[in-house]
Amino acid sequence: MKILFQFTGSIAAFKACQLVSSLVKADYSVQTVATKSAFEFVGRATLEGLTNRAVASEVYEPGHPMDHISLAREADLILLCPATANSINKLAAGIADDLIGTLFLANNFKKPYWVVPAMNTQMYEHPATQESLKKLSHWGARIFDTQDGRLACGEVGSGKMVEPDEVFKEIEKFKGTR
Ligand SMILES: Cc1cc2nc3c(=O)[nH]c(=O)nc-3n(C[C@H](O)[C@H](O)[C@H](O)COP(=O)(O)O)c2cc1C
Structure with missing residues (x-):
């Protein structure tokens, strides 16, 4: 099963790396x-080393003119993990000024699009983010809850990314239905 694993710029990137590692070990094909901003939190070498594949990050990548469409077409499951407030709000507005935005618009939800939010409590509870999550859900995306806990910013509340194992189990369940 092919997973398009999209990272955005969140401190929870290390948790998403654990999930990528588990998926690769379980023989999923993972394209990151x-x-x-994601590269501020996780290095290209980490993503490429974990998956043994080049990480895609540019719409205008020399030699890859159709990545902004074909990466979604080739995948069986699309993950946005960790999903920042910024990217969630941009997707809900249909903004396609980066690879993740163009891939989102090039997908019609016939294949699953899962969003795993990770952010500060105020960002998560902000009406802009909550409205965007509702919109994405209404359009057909699956939105994971966050867990309550102590966040990197020191606050205690919602917005903390669910544990990688929980997402892994959901992916295994999905694989079982195919
Ligand atoms: C140390 C640090 C941690 C951050 N963690 C998060 C986060 O967990 N979630 C989030 O939504 N934004 C977080 N941000 C802010 C995003 O990186 C910023 O909004 C960025 O523009 C997101 O870009 P992207 O959505 O294109 O990846 C963090 C910023 C810094 C400096």
């Missing part, structure tokens, strides 16, 4: 995508 990263925003510019």
